[in-house]
Amino acid sequence: MENVVLVIHLILALSLIGVVLMQRSEGGGLGIGGGGGATGSRPKPTAMGKVTWALAIAFIATSIALTLIAADQSSGASVLDRLGDAPANSPDVPSPGLGDSLLPPGQDDTAPLTPSGN
Numbered sequence: 001m002e003n004v005v006l007v008i009h010l011i012l013a014l015s016l017i018g019v020v021l022m023q024r025s026e027g028g029g030l031g032i033g034g035g036g037g038a039t040g041s042r043p044k045p046t047a048m049g050k051v052t053w054a055l056a057i058a059f060i061a062t063s064i065a066l067t068l069i070a071a072d073q074s075s076g077a078s079v080l081d082r083l084g085d086a087p088a089n090s091p092d093v094p095s096p097g098l099g100d101s102l103l104p105p106g107q108d109d110t111a112p113l114t115p116s117g118n
Contacts, residue, residue, distance in 0.1 A: 002069045016055040023048050025100040 002073075004067070005062055005065050005069065009066060011060070012055055012059045012062060016052070016059055019048060019052050019055060022051070
């Protein structure tokens with residue numbers, strides 16, 4: 001079910017992108033340029049505008065559906081709850097540690113430090 005809704009969602013997204021790109025530019029993007037005509041009036045709705053609205057509503061509906069499906073599949077457990085169920089470091093598996101010394105291998109940490117160059 002989730003895969004079907006996801007495929008429909010992707011098709012709607014691509015269709016919405018295509019329809020928006022096919023629409024006629026009305027100029028005056030971001031208020032730049034003289035848009036012509038009366039200021040403040042809305043243009044007459046076109047078929048492309050109606051298709052854009054329909055695709056946008058369907059896209060939002062599939063987004064909500066995918067959210068609900070994902071929430072249902074999570075079964076109310078948070079990520080921290082799932083991590084709490086994971087087995088801790090068992091004694092059979094050695095944990096990679098730094099050991100007792102933070103010095104590189106091969107250096108004696110008991111040797112006195114002498115300034116070099118004096």
